[in-house]
Amino acid sequence: MERLIYRRLRLQIIGLTLVVAITPLVLLGGAIYNQFERAHEARIEDQMRLLANSQSSVVDVFLRERTNLLGILVERHSFDEMSRQEFLERLFETLNRRSDMLGLVDLGVIDASGLHVSYVGPFNLKGFNYEQQPWFSEVMAKGKYVSDVYMGFRLFPHIIIAVRGRTGEHQWILRATIDLEMLNQMVRTAQAGRMGDAFIVNQNGVYQTQPRFDGQILEGSGMDPKRFSQGVTTVSKDSSGRVTYYYAGSWLKSKNWLLVIRQRTDDEVGGLVHTRNTAVTIVALGVLAIVITTVFIAHIVVRHLAAVQKELDAMSAQLVQADKMAALGKMATGIAHEINNPLAVIGEKAGWMKDLLEEEEFRQSPNAEEYFSAVAKIEEHVERARKITHNMLGFARRMEPRLDDVEINRVVDQTIELLANHARTNNINIHKRYHPSLPVIASDHAKLQQVMLNLINNAIDAIGSNGNIEVATALEDNRILVSVKDDGPGIPKEYQRNIFDPFFTTKANGRGTGLGLSISYSIIEKLGGTITFESEPGKGTIFRVNLPVVLPEKK
Amino acid sequence: MPTYSVLVVDDEIDFMETLVNRLTRRKMEARGVPSGEAALALLNERTFDVILLDIKMPGAMDGMETLREIRQRHPLAQVILLTGHASLETSMEGMRLGAFDYLLKPVKFEDLLEKIGAALGKSQPVLP
């Protein structure tokens, strides 16, 4: 019952403390992680946007520079010059020599009718007619043109830049092929991390450069470029399944191409995963520490409480016992006093009768013997009653113990000697087990002997005949322990709370006064000790007297 | 053999008379009175070697009062307190007031005789 209360109390303490302590910890952990995640996301997006922006500018500048170069060439040179094969070859050679990173694969001049009139480059394209090509009319109309990647006559992906020249009334076109690999490399520098990708798609989402992962140039990328608004760099997130893709797209200024930076979260966010693991670990460790501490503290608190409660219980039990003793003591004293006077009268009258019986005339009486023995009986019983009342007064009296130098082993020895005969006739063995070097203490020899006499007498009475008594002395924690153990029938559970009460006896009429233990109790209490017992019905009983070691004053 | 005089002061008449009889039978000059006042009155006329005094008695003079008076007027008389009402306080008080000893009723007659003898040994022998 009691244990249940304590267990519940402990669980309550643990539960409450855990909730109060862990909830804010977990919330805090979650909040910090969340904050961190968002900051992290924002940083990634910023970085990607920046990258997309700058990379699209780079490509932009690249294309614009090439276009401008062609523009200058058509301004500076006439169609006649440019349509001359040797001139074009020299020009191409000069350009490539002066600027090795120009990335022009070939150069060609096309006249107004669409005929390729001169050409330098690795493909033999001279003589082809481009009039039907869609770009041809666009150049003629707008003056310059940068193509998407396409296959064309050479059946190989490439990009061309074409500008229109005008010599007098004659319009013509200077066209160059851009080294696709150079563009590829330029874009590739923006492929960040292990999983980062960078590529260009045209307005229909077709790859213009080689993406790093699945996909080929000129294939559809599957993404919709219109998601990315014109002129701004946008970041969009695409979560499919476990991985999240961030896309940052930036439209080129001079061409309707979209430069896309793609990042897989589980890669770039590796740092974040690490952070999350750290956070979870810290929170988990915190929780563990809290749990351990809480359980530990609850354990200590409850144990302490239980101990205090037990102490209190013992104290109040002792108080109740002391109260009971005091009240009963008062009553006993009153009764003893009232009985003493009539007893004294009876005693004296009997004595007087005995005196008279000594006279000759009575001695001659045939019943003299009878009278004698009757009077003797009266005296004997007065004596018995006297012992009882005097015992009662002795018990009730606030006797100040006389302090002698007491050797406990000797007290016990003497007591056993007194009872040795009695024990032997009942075939009871008394075993001694003494501590060899008990200190001499200041205590009351006579009173202690009275206590021992009571205890050993009780043991003998309990056994009746045939049995063993062990009397032991010991020294423990600076206290002297004397125990009297018998293998008698034990004390029935229902009597155990009463045996220290005055007049409580289970012994047949006249055999017991019921005062032995109550007197022993108050004697030992006065001497600063305690007296306790343990009894198992059927097995036996042990009484323990525990006395303080009070050293005698030096004389 | 000298005779000693003993006064028994006790309101329990049966006890007082019987004790007087028994002491007389043992060759003592014993007298009994039932109260402190009576004891003091008697003591005005003569003195006793030993006085057995009950403590709790009805009347104006209880045992302690009587003891005080006796000790003042007859410092040589030995007083043995003999009472059914014992407490540490009264016994201490009695001893302090100069009682020779203190006995609790009922007392074994032999013990009483022994105490009287002891008291006599302490007191001046009575005139023959």
Ligand SMILES: Nc1ncnc2c1ncn2[C@@H]1O[C@H](COP(=O)(O)OP(=O)(O)O)[C@@H](O)[C@H]1O
């Ligand atoms: N060693 C013992 N074994 C069994 N019962 C005991 C023992 N000691 C005491 N008791 C019980 O306690 C009662 C009270 O003992 P006590 O106060 O000494 O009075 P008494 O011995 O006069 O009966 C005994 O009557 C007996 O029932």
Ligand SMILES: [Mg+2]
């Ligand atoms: Mg007993």
